[in-house]
Amino acid sequence: MGAKTGTAEEGDGTNGWVTAYNDDLAVASLVEGGSSGVGSAGYVVGDLLTAG
Numbered sequence: 001m002g003a004k005t006g007t008a009e010e011g012d013g014t015n016g017w018v019t020a021y022n023d024d025l026a027v028a029s030l031v032e033g034g035s036s037g038v039g040s041a042g043y044v045v046g047d048l049l050t051a052g
Helices: 037-050
Strands: 002-010 013-022 025-032
Touching: 002 037, 013 037, 025 037
Parallel strands: none
Antiparallel strands: 002 013, 013 025
């Protein structure tokens, strides 16, 4: 499993994002208004990669 997180500034706010992979599955998540990648979008991606 691997991942890259980030925070993108837009106007007066921020967006948190994460791109991650596990075996043959890759996912990306963007949370508008998120404080940081791992602090907002990380939870979404973690749930997707461990579901099942």
